[in-house]
Amino acid sequence: MSTLAHTMMTAARSTDSGLAGPGELDRYPFAEAPVTERVGAPVWESAEPELGRVGRRTAGNRGRGLHGQLVQQLGQMIVSGDLGADRPLVPEEIGQRFEVSRTVVRESLRVLEAKGLVSARPNVGTRVRPVSDWNLLDPDIIEWRAFGPQRDDQRRELSELRWTIEPLAARLAAGHGRADVQQRLSDMVEIMGHATAQGDALTYSRADAEFHSLLIQLAGNRMLEHLSGIVSSALHVSGGPVTGCDRPNDASLGHHGRIADALAAGDGAAAEAAMRQLLTVHPEVERVVPAPREH
Numbered sequence: 001m002s003t004l005a006h007t008m009m010t011a012a013r014s015t016d017s018g019l020a021g022p023g024e025l026d027r028y029p030f031a032e033a034p035v036t037e038r039v040g041a042p043v044w045e046s047a048e049p050e051l052g053r054v055g056r057r058t059a060g061n062r063g064r065g066l067h068g069q070l071v072q073q074l075g076q077m078i079v080s081g082d083l084g085a086d087r088p089l090v091p092e093e094i095g096q097r098f099e100v101s102r103t104v105v106r107e108s109l110r111v112l113e114a115k116g117l118v119s120a121r122p123n124v125g126t127r128v129r130p131v132s133d134w135n136l137l138d139p140d141i142i143e144w145r146a147f148g149p150q151r152d153d154q155r156r157e158l159s160e161l162r163w164t165i166e167p168l169a170a171r172l173a174a175g176h177g178r179a180d181v182q183q184r185l186s187d188m189v190e191i192m193g194h195a196t197a198q199g200d201a202l203t204y205s206r207a208d209a210e211f212h213s214l215l216i217q218l219a220g221n222r223m224l225e226h227l228s229g230i231v232s233s234a235l236h237v238s239g240g241p242v243t244g245c246d247r248p249n250d251a252s253l254g255h256h257g258r259i260a261d262a263l264a265a266g267d268g269a270a271a272e273a274a275m276r277q278l279l280t281v282h283p284e285v286e287r288v289v290p291a292p293r294e295h
Contacts, residue, residue: 066100070108071140073098078117078128079144085130089118115141142233158234163279165227166212170259170275172219174268181218185211185260189253196253209235211256218263252278 074094077083091105098105109126112118116135120126134141145154188211195204209232216228255278262271 066104067107067111070094070098070100070104071111074108075112075115075117075140076144076148078112079134079141079150080148083128085128087128089126089128091126117141137227137230139229139233142230143236155234158230159279162231162234163276165216165224165231166279167272167275169216169219169221169224170263170271171268172221172224173215174263174266174271176218176220178218181214182260182264185214185218185263188214189257189260192253192256196249205235208256215259215263 074083074089083089089109091102091109094100095102095105109118109120113120113126115138116133117129118126119129119133136142136145142154142158145151146158188207191207192204192211195201195207212231212235213228216231217225219225255274258274259271259278262268262274
C-alpha cells in the first residue's frame with residue numbers, strides 16, 4: 001500500500017472514531033458527514049404546529065454556532081415545506097422562539113436571502129420565496145432537499161446533472177496532460193481499491209470525491225470547474241443506488257481505473273465512455289437518464 005493510501009485511510013478511520021490527530025483533517029478537507037438531531041434544540045411554540053419542527057440534519061461544516069444553527073433550521077423548514085411560500089418571517093418572533101439575539105436573526109435571514117429562500121422588502125417584511133426563486137445549485141439547498149421530502153427528486157436531478165457535466169469533463173481532461181494531477185488520480189484509484197478490499201466506505205467516499213473533483217479541474221474549463229461543487233454535493237448526499245459511485249464495489253473501481261488510464265493515454269473518447277459506464281453501473285439510472293442513441 002502506498003504511503004498516501006495508508007495516510008488517507010488512517011485519517012478517515014480516525015475521523016470516523018472521533019480520534020483524528022492534529023492536522024489530519026486539514027490535509028483532506030472533505031465535508032463532514034451530516035449529524036443527527038441536535039440536542040436541546042429550541043421548539044418553535046406557535047399556534048401552527050409545523051413551525052415547531054426542527055431539522056433532523058445539519059451540515060457539519062456549516063452548523064457551528066448560533067448563526068449557523070439558525071440558518072440550518074430555518075433553511076430546512078423552508079425547503080421541507082414547513083414554512084410555505086409567501087410565509088411572513090417576523091425577526092422578533094424568530095428570536096424569541098429560538099432564544100437568539102436580533103443580530104443572529106438578522107444575519108441568518110441575510111444568508112437565506114442570498115440563497116434565494118427569502119426576500120426582505122420595506123413595508124412588507126421578510127417572506128419565504130417560491131421554489132422557482134431558490135438557488136438550487138447552492139450546496140446547502142442541495143443537502144436540505146436531499147434529506148427532506150424532496151429527496152428522491154433531488155437525487156434524480158443530481159444524477160441527471162452529473163450526466164451532463166462529467167462525461168464532457170472526462171473528454172476534455174484527456175487533452176490536458178498534467179503529470180501531477182494524473183498521478184493524484186491514480187493515487188485515488190489505489191486508495192479506493194484498498195478501501196474496497198477492507199469494506200471501508202468512508203475512505204472510499206473521500207477518495208471518490210477527490211477523484212471526481214480533480215477530473216473536473218483537469219478539464220481546463222472554468223465554468224465546468226465552477227460546477228464541481230455540485231458533483232461533490234451529489235456524492236455527499238447520495239443515499240441510494242443512483243450511480244456507480246454510491247458504494248465500494250469491483251465494478252465501480254474498474255470504471256474509475258479505466259477513466260484514469262484513458263486520461264493518462266490522452267484518449268478523450270475512451271475517458272468519456274468509461275465515465276458514462278460508471279454513471280450507469282446500476283440499472284435504475286438507465287430509466288432516469290437513458291444512454292445516447294446509436295446513429
